[in-house]
Amino acid sequence: MDKTIPRKNRKFRYLTIGICVFLVVSTIAFFSFNKKRTLNVKIDELMVQKVEKAFFEDFIVFQAKVEPLNVMLVNVTEGGSVKEIFAENGAMVIKGQPLARLYNPNTELNYLTQETAIIEQINNLNTGKLNIRNQELNLTKDLVLIEHDYNDAKRVYDMNSKLFEKDVISKNDWNTFKESLRFQEERKKTIQKTIQKEKQTNQIQISQINNSIRIMEQSLDILRNNKKNFLITAPESGRLTSFQPVLGKTFQAGESIGKIDAQQGYKLTAEVDEFYLEKVREGLKGQVEFKRKDLEVSITKVIPEVKNGHFIVELVFTSKENIALQDGLSFGVKLILSEKNKILVVSKGSFNQETAGKWIFVMKGQNKAEKRNIKLGRENHSYYEVLEGLKEGESVIISSYSDYKDFEELAISSQ
Missing domain, CATH: 1.10.287 (Helix Hairpins)
Structure with missing residues (x-):
């Protein structure tokens, strides 16, 4: 007598297979979508520096020009043409001394x-x-x-x-x-x-x-x-500068024909980027290098009017040394904006041009670097101040990110 064998439930079999396929596909999709975009680069293309604590000095550097501390303009009161010239540019004159004579019929x-x-x-x-x-x-x-x-x-x-x-x-x-x-x-x-x-x-x-x-x-x-008034005289005693009249040349009333340097010292004038308008104030100290010596200067006047993206500051020398200066000389001024203190910093580099200080590549061992969000603060010619995102001793890439700014991970090789 034959024995009846029951058929297995095919629906359960198909459901099990479907679940397994779904899990496999989901796993593959998950890893595909979450996989970081990686770029292979060579180590010699990168510039790597350590994040460290260093003495940070907030300062700016700009060019300043030497001008007389007290200067008086020689103005034309009555307009006319130059008839006679009695003094030369650069000569020492005394108050009331005739300089030139004009005529106007x-x-x-x-x-x-x-x-x-x-x-x-x-x-x-x-x-x-x-x-x-x-x-x-x-x-x-x-x-x-x-x-x-x-x-x-x-x-x-x-x-x-x-x-x-x-x-x-x-x-x-x-x-x-x-x-x-x-x-x-x-x-x-x-x-x-x-x-x-x-x-x-x-x-x-x-x-x-x-x-x-x-x-x-x-x-x-x-x-x-x-x-x-057709006779132009020196309004003050001192050195005559910017005085270049020519016989027959016509000057209008109120026009300046020269300057008198009262020989009472010199000052520096400079145009500073408007970015520093809120930071620069009277009394700030700075330094200039003159004949291999550092001379101290101090801001005496800030003119806050902004023209062409710059404002004007005036500085005077506070060093007690006798300085043989000349009108028109140019100096590089290092202006101290804050006291020197030890903080967490990262060396300046081209990376900031692409990241605007919001992220950086941090080294993970010798062969890998990962993108990390950071926050930078003040800067000087050497460092950026690190506010968030980095720790002392970590290594970061500070060279340009122009070729791999869209990647989140770098695979670094020696060749």
Whole structure:
């Protein structure tokens, strides 16, 4: 008798196979997607440095030019052409010394015309003042005559008053003498009042005329002094620089024709990148090298106006040594922005151009380097300050990443 054998469940078999296939595919996909992009490079193409703790000094370096500490411009007051030259560029001059003479026929003619007009006005005012004096004198003469007539009338009146009392003269004649005295008395009072008022008016007019004459004389003095402005003189004693006039050359009023160095020392002026505007301030110390010696300098002025991406600073020498400097010399200034202290640093390199200080390749043994996120802080000519992501003693690649900035891992070989 035959025995019946039951068939196995094929659905379970297929499910098991499917699960196994899915697991294999998923595993392969996982490792494929999570596998780091790796580039093979040679060790001699890389520059490797260790992360270390070192003394970090925050400073900047820029070029500065020597200028006189106290300089005065020699300006042209009256425009014109150069007629005579009395001094040479670089010569020592004293205050008031003639340097050059300009001429301008039109301006000189204008000055002459104005001077003539002012003198004529002064003469007219003096004539008016003389006429006022003459009028006053004539009134005084009239007063003398009137007083004489009054005295005669008074004398006649006094003499006839006694005769009238003795009935020697008639009443009609007496009234005539009496009326004559009254008339002369009124006449005298009238001329006295007139003279008094005339004197008061004349005093006001003469005061006004004198004030006008004084103003015109001042204008005349200014005009004559302006004529002297064609002669250019040294405004201060010192060394004459930037003085290069040429006979016949025309200068406009207010234009600078030279400078006077008062020989009171020198300063440095420099243009600094606007990036450091917040860091640079008055009082910061720095150094310059002069004849193989380090000389100390200090910032005395910061002009915060930014032009073409730069602002201007002024520095003075604080070293006590006697320094034989010349206007126009150039120095490299090392300006200290912070005190020297020991911090974690990484050497400067080209890697920062591609990474902007956000990541770096860190060595893992001798044959491998991995990309790691970092954070950098301050910098100087030698180091970057490390804030996050690196530890002391780790080795990093600081050369350019331009060929492998898109990779996350480097496989390093010796050949």
